Amino acid sequence: MQKFQKFHLILILLGSLVLLFIIAPLLGLFLNTSSAEIFETVKEKEVRDSIWLTIWTSMLATVGFAIIGIPLAYFLAKRKFLFRRLILGIIDIPVVIPHSAAGIAILGFISRDSALGQMAESVGINLVGHPIAISLAMAFVSVPFLINAAIDGFSSVPDRLEKVAMSLGASSAKVFFTISLPLAWRNIVSGLIMMFARGMSEFGAVVIVAYHPMITPVMIFERFGAYGLSYARPVAAIFVFICLLIFIGLRMLTKEKNVSRN
Amino acid sequence: MYLEIKNINKKFENFSLNNVSFELEKGDYYIILGVSGSGKSVLMEIISGLINVDSGSIILDGKDITNEKIQKRDIGILFQDFAVFPHMTVRENIAYPLKLRKINKSEINDKVLFLSTELGINHLLDKNVGLLSGGEAQRVALARTLAISPKILLLDEPLSALDIVLRNELRSLLRNLNRNGQTIIHVTHDYEEAVSLANEVAIIQKGEIIQSGKPKIVFQNPKSEFVANFSGIQNFFKAKIYYDEKDAIKKATLENGFEIAISCNEVDCEGNIIVRSENILISEERIDSSAINNFKGLIIDVFPTALGVEIIVDVGVEFYVTVTKSSSRKLDLIQGKEIWISFKATSVQFIS
Numbered sequence: 242m243q244k245f246q247k248f249h250l251i252l253i254l255l256g257s258l259v260l261l262f263i264i265a266p267l268l269g270l271f272l273n274t275s276s277a278e279i280f281e282t283v284k285e286k287e288v289r290d291s292i293w294l295t296i297w298t299s300m301l302a303t304v305g306f307a308i309i310g311i312p313l314a315y316f317l318a319k320r321k322f323l324f325r326r327l328i329l330g331i332i333d334i335p336v337v338i339p340h341s342a343a344g345i346a347i348l349g350f351i352s353r354d355s356a357l358g359q360m361a362e363s364v365g366i367n368l369v370g371h372p373i374a375i376s377l378a379m380a381f382v383s384v385p386f387l388i389n390a391a392i393d394g395f396s397s398v399p400d401r402l403e404k405v406a407m408s409l410g411a412s413s414a415k416v417f418f419t420i421s422l423p424l425a426w427r428n429i430v431s432g433l434i435m436m437f438a439r440g441m442s443e444f445g446a447v448v449i450v451a452y453h454p455m456i457t458p459v460m461i462f463e464r465f466g467a468y469g470l471s472y473a474r475p476v477a478a479i480f481v482f483i484c485l486l487i488f489i490g491l492r493m494l495t496k497e498k499n500v501s502r503n
Numbered sequence: 504m505y506l507e508i509k510n511i512n513k514k515f516e517n518f519s520l521n522n523v524s525f526e527l528e529k530g531d532y533y534i535i536l537g538v539s540g541s542g543k544s545v546l547m548e549i550i551s552g553l554i555n556v557d558s559g560s561i562i563l564d565g566k567d568i569t570n571e572k573i574q575k576r577d578i579g580i581l582f583q584d585f586a587v588f589p590h591m592t593v594r595e596n597i598a599y600p601l602k603l604r605k606i607n608k609s610e611i612n613d614k615v616l617f618l619s620t621e622l623g624i625n626h627l628l629d630k631n632v633g634l635l636s637g638g639e640a641q642r643v644a645l646a647r648t649l650a651i652s653p654k655i656l657l658l659d660e661p662l663s664a665l666d667i668v669l670r671n672e673l674r675s676l677l678r679n680l681n682r683n684g685q686t687i688i689h690v691t692h693d694y695e696e697a698v699s700l701a702n703e704v705a706i707i708q709k710g711e712i713i714q715s716g717k718p719k720i721v722f723q724n725p726k727s728e729f730v731a732n733f734s735g736i737q738n739f740f741k742a743k744i745y746y747d748e749k750d751a752i753k754k755a756t757l758e759n760g761f762e763i764a765i766s767c768n769e770v771d772c773e774g775n776i777i778v779r780s781e782n783i784l785i786s787e788e789r790i791d792s793s794a795i796n797n798f799k800g801l802i803i804d805v806f807p808t809a810l811g812v813e814i815i816v817d818v819g820v821e822f823y824v825t826v827t828k829s830s831s832r833k834l835d836l837i838q839g840k841e842i843w844i845s846f847k848a849t850s851v852q853f854i855s
Contacts, residue, residue: 402586404548
């Protein structure tokens, strides 16, 4: 018993260090920023526009890739086929490569010389430096979070429920929308939140495809490089605060839904 | 015939169904009896359309449905783990197949109410299925399946996850359903279930149906040790019958040469013999009686059963003998003790 308690104490101590490591810098960020600085920064249209741009481009990436990514996750979760593991590996690639390198790759993909770039050019859009490019860069680095969470969700839906639904007359599409999707929804929402969050916080890939218009992580970097820490810190504090607000809100919203379902 | 299953073959990596054929009439209660892994659940999924066959055909009500879409077969399937939809209420579960058929709302409500009343779950309609007991969930699953008015109801071990009281309740429910004309195919590993429900039974072993027919006939005339064991007959031996002129009696010679006196019409033929364990007497000394078969042997195992005590005696072959607990105590039947067993030649049944 004595040994067990000691072990618990060690666990708590180690865990506290990790939590402190996460909380302390963020707390420092807020404590070292005066309310006057925050107030002044919020008044800047450039900052407000940047935060809004970051939110909606990440939202666009999340929604857009949810539409094409969730069916892929369903397919990967429910079908056993040749090269399945290879495809699962491909999905994880964006997580393991440097994001600046991902940015370079995407730049090549959307530049005027590329097929996609030329197509966009034909309708009068230059993708480089365009919010669409920002969304694409955000999606590239964050879509594995959504797909992997959705695969976990769909895998946890017993095949039997889907089989029963089919025997009751449901088509494959009906089974997907009435059984699989609702039952995997919790994981999918987690994945959507993670993808949205990861997209909003992306810097490396975005800065290469679009320095301007400036998303907030790029603005923080730019202000830090040009004017120093004290000028970058209020923007960082406001952005971190907004990120936390959004994610806590989304988490609570999904938790409420789960509770009301039980 | 209402349903004809003809030469169904299906190969998997480690298992195959081989030439499975059977047929049943409308209103039959057909039980497929087999141990786990014998292929009975696969057979259910094949009939329902969840698994495609490699070869063979399924004819339902005169129509070949071998390659028919699962949604159009009019076959309902009920799984052992109920498979109720956990994100829906009881009402939504039962209404699910009706909504798919685009029936109008008031008709759906009427049918849900009718089925839930029939199955005694109408008080649970607005409950989430996560809060139901096993028996309630099973009834919800049954109501949901019956909502499609299936031509055939397939039941995959429907009672095995329930306790004994619920099992009896559901058994009587299934019997009533069948009495009202519902054709049922039910797979199970439980002999009791087969005897109490089936009017036709098939025994499946390693992907093959090895015997089928009326339950009484199948279980009284088991064609293999496997079938015999299902009905609790352990003393099942392959034997050759001949007439022993010296003793002026027919004898059955077992595979190891052991001989048992038998009274039967057949002679000079091969088949199986069974001796019911309750027809064998145990005594400490050889007794003078009308029993011709008297063998001295050693008790090699003793274990309690629901009816008393089962004794395994080695007399050259192993015989199972059932005695009451008080007899076992009186004769002090313990492992290693030497005893005599005796049974009449008329207690030995020959199955050709």
